[in-house]
Amino acid sequence: MLNETVFLVPTSYFVILSAVLFSIGVAGVLLRRNAILIFMSVELMLNAANLAFVAFARSLLDQGGQVFVFFVMTVAAAEVAIGLALIVAIFRSKRSTDIDELNSMEG
């Protein structure tokens, strides 16, 4: 089994990796104009945070960080349910998931 004897790298490596993934997620939200893609980018951001949490939990040997990840996953599941329901609802009326077409209101 894969465990820390195989995989002993400094915590800062994980922090850097999670920062890169988080930045890619942020870029995705800002650059893509499609609701589903934006939403996936948000999931990537949450995952980057989860990776950082687990890495810190390991270096602190504190169970709290892992429990936080558990909660983030649950919240992500709840958000996905609501978000996809919204996407379905809006697709029924607009036939599109492009957020640039959400412009029935001025400005």
Added chain:
Amino acid sequence: MPGVILFAILALVAILSAIGMLTSTNAVHAALFLVINLACIAVFFLGLSAPFLAMVQVTVYAGAIMVLFLFVIMLLGAERVPLSSRLRWQAPLAIALVLALLAVTLLVAFSPQVQGNLVNPRPVPPEAQGFGSPQAVGETLFARYLLPFQMVGLLLLVAMIGVVVLTKDERKPTGHISENAQASDRAA
């Protein structure tokens, strides 16, 4: 040393799959890239003494949540997601913001002050064996984190109610006809 090589390979796969998701023009491909990314993170979890979370990551995240994504994409037939050419002010702003974010984090992670704290984690001491196991996570979850656990329960209930509210359509029995009419009205 093998640890570092393994880390480097997995990190590369994770970053490339994230970039693949970012640049993909097909929503199904994007979702599959994200699954690869989530799987890499699950392997990292295993290496970071979090076997329980690794399993949850695979079953719930890469499994259930991404299947839901794929299901909705297929259901709506919304695979085509062209890269938008209408990014007026967003693109430069996004690039500047992301570079700034990256620069700050890298600066922080490489600063000597931080390095001092984020060195090789010490091996799990014998008294903390079972760190990250389902039993250990469960005990923390139900003892110390009782209130958050209850709140997450409420959250899932809200999500269920919300989905029913948003998708149940009582007042529009002839949905498709009126939708198409509405769509053509808009187009006109």
Added chain:
Amino acid sequence: MNLPTLESINLAASLPVLILAGWACLLTAIDLFISPERKHWTAWLAVLGLLASGVALGFEAVAYSQRGAVSAFGDMAVVDGFALFLQGVFLLSAFLGILLALNYLPRHNIERGEYYTLLLFTTSGMMLMAMAADLIVVFLALELLSLPLYVLSGFAHPRLDSEEAAMKYFLLGAFASGFLVYGIALTYGGAGTTLLSGVVEALVGGGPAPNPVLAIVGMGLILVGLGFKVAAVPFHMWTPDVYQGAPTPVTAFMSVGAKAGGFAALLRVFLIAFPATGDTWGVVIAIIAALTMILGNVVAISQSNVKRMLAYSSIAHAGYVLVAVAAARYPEVEPLAVSAAVFYLLTYAVTNLGAFAIVIALERDDGTGVEVEDFAGLAKTRPWLAIAMTLFMLSLTGIPPSAGMVGKFFVFQAAVQASVGDPLILTVTIIGVLTSVISAFYYLRIPVMMYFRDGEGQANVQPALGVALALTALATFLLGVVPAPFLQMARHALLTLAG
């Protein structure tokens, strides 16, 4: 394994929120047995829950005045004056939110029982936010507050603008949570704990892994996440579209509840966990406050849709509360500034809910009738309505005799105290006063329209709406004329580390 004991959970202290959340779950099931024509029963049952929670809150407030703050659920929550005062504001807003919706929903053919249960869920999220003592509770309370609001914004689906509002709110809300979670992760890495009281210890001296640099970056990301929730510039762009597109009672509730919830988190996190880095965030928040007041007030001038104007006005008001937050970083000003902030939130809640009640009265069944011109001639056809609206507009501007004036005075008083030796706060205070003057342009346009222009001035005040109007108008007037007892309560709204 340390199982929690009944004493450590401290059921009595957290009873108000437990009653509300429990009742919301029960009501979800009860609602299934209420026939579609009688959904107003669900509304009254929801009011019953709010009432029960309010009674429990009253008992808890009496207990608090005798024994001070206590912890609940181990160290996850703390019941202090700050939490109790804001919980009162949330319950009041939810009650008014139900009254506003009671006639509106059937008129617009969107009446469903879930509206009321979701309203109770989001209110329990806000109440939990007010008592959060751990970043994990802050995060989950923010989600519990937001998720029902996303759904409520889209409640008028398949009306397109409502769906679009929900979508925009959702995507930006999820984006903001991403920042918040990553910020919490870095704070955890920097401080070794997510407990607010633990973070402060780690930053001041020691702790398992003190790493202030990481924690400060984390703090910045948390500020971005919460900035979205309170609609502070530059994280405000979702506000106008969401406020305009969402059903009006939802907009009304959201504009006061979600904002107050966001500020509850902001005050708790920054004053309890990060006082040691006050120099950093104090400057940033002061600048954000100035930008928020300027942009909100200036852009509001050019709005012709009243819902949209009130959206920019709500951005501007977030700026005034931020002035109090920035002032609170000085320990000697903190008690005054915190009570000024929560009192301001109370005055804003009653005034804004009242203003939206008038908008609901004017709104036609197809969602039109909310332009500034639609107020023309209202003074002749509905004199009482015109008087109430004038009062609300005076209050939003900050002119006596109204609640808004006392709220603003209190905030600026704290800011002036903090500005001794801090030119930045002084500048921001001056900007605040100047922008209040600017705001008179657009707020007072409505009374001018009502009294000096001829027009049809149609309005439809149904009984529940009338009650809500009377209550908010009375509260706005009373808070402006005899604020002393409420100020007294706000002075007890202090933040404590743990009981």
